Amino acid sequence: MEEFKRKLKGVLEDIDYDEPIIEYRAEKLSKTFMMLFREKVNPNVALDVFYTWYLPKPEIKRNLDGETLVYNKVIVETLMRTEDYNRLKYKTVIDIDTSFSYTIIFIKKLMDLLRRETSKSKERGKGTQGLASILSYLKDVENKPENVSEKDFEKLKELINEAHRRAKRTAENIKELKNLMGGESAGNKPGSFVFGEVMEDILRLASSAYVTEILKYIKGISKTPLVDIRRETYPFKHGVYDGIEMGKDVLRILPKELILSDDVFFKKFVDSQLLLRRRVLSREQGPIYVLLDKSGSMIGDKTFWARAIALALMKEALKHRRKFCLRFFDYLPYDIICVKKGSRTKEFHKLYRMLLSLVSGGGTWITGAILTACKDLIEERVEGTSSIVLITDGRDVIKERAVKKGLKDAKADLVTVMIKGSNESLKRISKKYYVVVSSKNYSLKIVSPE
Template identity: 35%
Template sequence: MPSVLKGVDPRDPVAHYRGEKVLQIVKKVFGKARIVDQAFAVDSYYVLYLPHPLLKDVSDIPRELSRNYVFFKTLLESEEFAKIRYSTIGDSTLSVLVASLIATELEKSVEQLQQLSGGGSEQGELSDEEAKNIAESLSKKISETVNSMKSIKKLMSFGSEPGTGSVFDLEEEGEEIIRLAQLADIKAILELLSKIPNISGKLLKPYERYSRGEIRGFEIGGDLERVHPSEIAMPKMLFRLKLAEDKLLLYDKVLPKLLGPVYALIDKSGSMEGEKIIWAKATLLALLMRSRKDSRDFYLRFFDGVPHQLVKVSRRMKSHEFVELLKYLARVKSGGGTDITKAVISACDDISGGTTKEVSDIVLITDGEDRIASSALSKRLKDVNCRLHTVMIMGDNRDLKKISYRYLRAIKLSYKEIIQIISF
């Protein structure tokens, strides 16, 4: 079946592949595709991907495609849809995901119409007027979900720059991403994270000096192994004088400093319900982004009266691992008591059981004023070469303050406080 867009041929191998991807995701999310066919799937992709998609003349549209023509014409005339297209133009991955979302919502709307009419319409019975009404309401309906999908894509791509060894195929996890983007808790977390500016360039990666490392700059000194060639070209007497006075021009050579894992220890007791747990989960994801930037492993454990399941995220995280992590965060609900001592000891045990002997960081996020065994915890942290960063949500704990490498208080639960937490 032909396209309603100029210059788009559904039989083209690339167009056919994109259409198949959209159809595949729709069937996984909705369970079936009665209204959406290959031609519609291809058009829904290209209406998002192309910088300026043009509809064919209405006289060139076959009668059986009039519904598709009206639907996409209405979408392209929508201001809300134009805002959505700002993010999808030239982005094949996001175009596939949003096209799948549009097609899924169309299938849902048609099914609702059938239920209201009390009949079981067959494919092709959607009128042009009904297609127009659905398209008019669709852009506003999906705008929040699209924003969440953009945030998920940004999170998954953070730390997967060339040379990091991580490659994400978001389209393979398309159905899960659409489901996650529609969850209220995930939307709230991603909305908070979306306010954080790109500070990756301001986060200084830890380095250590090494005479055979990579060149970072220049300095003055007397290390012959790092001497600049221009110094060797000097007269011998002048060279010897500068060497004796340690005034030779040298390369400043460094290697990335090896560090242990970042361990997020999150309180999920009953008092953390609502805004607190949402903010804590957003901070957790920001810490994950930071650990990926620094090529560090990431550990996560929620706790209340007892420590819960340990989640390990490797520095070369795959797309399905990240999706599973988001699904896990969506399932975690606040409830129970608070035992900080037991939680920190469990974290130390987890770190000591690993292979690294480098400095590790535990970030404890809690609102509890629970009494702790400070001397025992301080000794245990020292034994495993671990720094404790405590984040108190709307509270204070003097015992924790004594043993913490950093002690921060979060009062407003804003993105600015999240930036402060991950800047270490």
């Protein structure tokens, strides 16, 4: 950290650039940038961009400590003047993951755009020294921009806006991926999403246009309850308080009933009309088990829809503290991945990596996938009923008798979500059978065909 003590300066008020936490952030940003892109970054610029998004209300200093900080000021001022600054800031403020990921991607995109413009100017035989020196400054604090014209400053602002648009998408995707795994809940360690060993892959996933497309569909999925995710409860007089009911159990009686006259009290007692505290215990439930078809017939919109529905189900399962399991299948079942509330970031990364990057292709064997899921649930040995959610286009012949027996042995209900297809066998053996209907603006409706 010693290498930053001499160099760290910035343009933002209320930040002591000599503080250990500031030096730590500078070191982390620099090391991450080097690890991801194999090039250096000016820690002064990285810090100012990071705190522009991280702080609730950052302000720029009136008097700057050095002439090179004017470039930091241009970057920060331009970002603060973007049309969506306040809207995006709502997602980044006091959020290490989104602010950190935005900073890394923004500076990388800005460097790439400066290289592009420099290359274009060379081809046209125009001067490139101004933009090239700004690029050098972004890489190393020791490099001082020279011969930068007013035209270069205007071009820099234009490139900052373009880099912002690209980095914004990554930050928003990081925020959404965190929310899906319960990242906003109390007790989650801030920064674990991009600071851990999975950081490089998470940033690459979040920057992908394919992932952006899937996440857009999640927001538009109708709130149709595919499965009853909430925990089942049963009455137990020593359980947790769950409202009020009527009866004659004097051990659970409300205090207000004790002030009644004897005649009224005993009349209500005989008629079981006394107000009582209702007490319940939660019944153990099996996991929400999703089987996701990745066969060749699912290529295109079907893939986006299916994976968005699977992620929406995961979010609901974790919200209600149910275990969530996912298994892809084509002509063979793939490895199962399970997560639950409180799972390590590494486990979510494994699920995200498969769900958001596995390419559709191959044949289809739905019967084999369902029987494999039944076998998994039997080995789980969970009391109560589990739910198997099959997301498919239904292009296969189903062995109904074998599937019914497997579901009965596993004490599981089959819920089928049909995407641009139909299958009468699945309709007969499923407890619930839905079809997905698309409407405008990435909206998906999951409806019953009846």
